Amino acid sequence: MTAPQITPGTPPDGPILSVRNLHLAIAGRRRRTPILRNVSLDIAPGEVHGLVGESGAGKTMIGKVILGIQPSRAVVTGGSVRFGGRDITHLPERERRRLMGRGLGLIPQDPMTSLNPAGRIGGQIADVLRLHLGMDRAAARARALELLNDVHIREPERVLRRYPHELSGGMRQRVLIAIAFACRPKLIVADEPTTALDVTVQRQVLALIKEMQAQDGASILFVTHDLGVVAKTCDRVTVLHGGRVLEAGDTRAIVEAPQHDYTKALMAATPRHDRPGDLLQPVPEALTARLNEEALAYDAGPDTTSASHA
């Protein structure tokens, strides 16, 4: 592939995660449908990196590829994912499992369905610790208690014995954050971790993620559709549409002076209660159509288009 490259800006210490020219397609009966098109992004140690786009942009898929949990029909057709300098794009299942926990963690989107409904909270945290760190039962329980304390759950002893349905959405998200940080991973993929929550609970959960991140020095790939959340939590940001990176850079630069029309459109679609005169503008259909055309043209051949309209 010789398509023009968008430079994600090289982080100072050498990236913990480096996605290079990643292509991914869903295999259908007759043909493959491209989902990711030449995606590159770097995340430095300790960096919180926002991945922004509408539903269908492919942002969740990037997270899944990094974790190696993409559906079996999704085929990486080009490019690489390097984690800590090691190519993990096509890692076999056994080695992949060794990487989870201590290397990579996940904060999933939906706190309602991401915990086992039939297991107590304590057991579910302890399982992770025993599996990845080889702790014995007592040590795992003690560490689980400590983790619940860390995520500011009141009366952690009681919560350990609870089942997921007995907790509120915010509490469940706290438990999932505890699990994600349990083995002190180097990179956590946070996939829309606050989308299902009220604004007040969202603020608490964001504060918690940042606090845990600062404590452990983990890097975070923060997948979200909300530029407000990005502006408040992320160091750098990558804007995605139709599986293509349209713009990437420091959060301040992107938020204050977006270059790409699409980033500008996303900003205009984000509600601001402090500017009552601005009516929200949906992303213009013409722009969406143009971007879709560009994506198709890109699929057709490297020489027919440019991936970036700054």
Next chain:
Amino acid sequence: MPEPALLDAAGLRLSLPDHSRKPPFGPAPAVDILHGIDLTLAPGDTLGIVGESGSGKTSLGRTLVRLYRPTAGRLLFDGRDITALPEERLRPLRAGFQMIFQDPQSSLNPRRRVAEIVAQPLHLHGRAANGAEARRQVDALLERVALRPVHGERYPHELSGGERQRVGIARAIALQPRLVVADEIVSGLDVSSQAQILALLRELRRDLGLALLFISHDLSVVRTVCDRVMVMLNGRAVEQGDCASIFAAPKHPYTRRLLNAIPLPDVDPDWVARSAENELGETLTMDVKDSVALVTGANRGVGEAFVQALLDRGAAKVYAAMRSTEGYAPPDGRVQPVALDVTDHAAVAAAAADCGDVTLLVNNAGVNHNQPISADAAQGNARDEMEVNYFGTMEMCRQFGPVLGANGGGAIVNMLSILARVNLPMIGTYCASKAATLSLTQGVRAQLAAQGTLVVAVMPAAINTRMGDMNPPPLEEPGDVAGAALDAVEAGEEDIYPGVVAGGVSQGLAADPKGVEKQFAEYLPG
């Protein structure tokens, strides 16, 4: 109001059975969801209803379109009382008020095509003579919500989230309603689909003259579609008004909290950390001037001093509560005597209902039987002290907490004693009751922080009143203690020790608690 109200709700209450607490046999206990909601909506009006999950906003929406039947209050639609109208008489009216549900995934029948889903209300209400006529209307409705006729042939799962929500809207406007209740209809959508749906709502409102009740947890979104907003907390409206003034100067701390929680797309690396501080460290304060106060035990001693201090500082009204108002002469026109025995829980509930405008509650009533623990063989006096000092205060806080919340947060002043912190064995049972009440005060404070109620514990030493004058001097003057308590309310202080003696003891307790305990132990009876 020039036009008659389209929707007029007054004192709307709702209780539902709480199945999580249902005993194995017998009915589930009722839980109160809405505590008296008033709202009116003129034709074409837009009102946003905002609150966190559990605030009762969805229940309110469902009650307003009579999916729930209110337990009390009155609900008029277009001048017609629909509060308790039975379903068969309600059904023809339902065309006039429709609801769009939060989750289109579960509110659209997955086994019906979109066209059938949108046509269903037309058939149910006999608005289409035949299939062709229905289809024609459905196509027009789909176009209205910017869907193409091909979408009509699809099943809900084949649509995107935004498209599904459009189907919900098409179904809701099929019968040309005058009111639509939209319950969190954009909360699952990304910003772009959200902006599209909001633009659509504004358009429909303009073209069809719809009145819109827009329920959301996000004030930012509400501002883009609504003229007025109502903020709900625990089943009550804590603030209501036009968007311009509420967004410019939110009065209730809860409204401020909701606003501050919204991440605006401006870079601010400290915002997240600041939130944690804000949640815990925001100081609540309250102006005594123009407040409406209720003082218990108001006819003598410190209570009387409280009434006077409140009047001096410009309180708008003071309910002077006492066991019997016989022979009580109010010192001022602003004072309203209330006969209230705080140990009579039904009477306390009635007082909370009658004095619905209270913003400052002073729990002053107390008894002291002046006895050591060893003396009270029958425990009668000790129980009396607990009954008045502890349970009386508890019931007052329980019943008036929601009143204060509804009136903007307000404050509670609990008159305790330095003896809540250390036991004076000479009057041991009294001290125990005050210690329990101090603990109670801390619990109340934690519970009511979310609604912005300041809770002050006042812990003076002996006061120069009939109750305190058996103590050795120096005695505090009642007016000084009441004044110090009101100062604390205005400054947002939570625990105060007015006077030299109380201040000294509290410092002693901080430095050497065991030493203070020993010193007080010397005052043994006999």
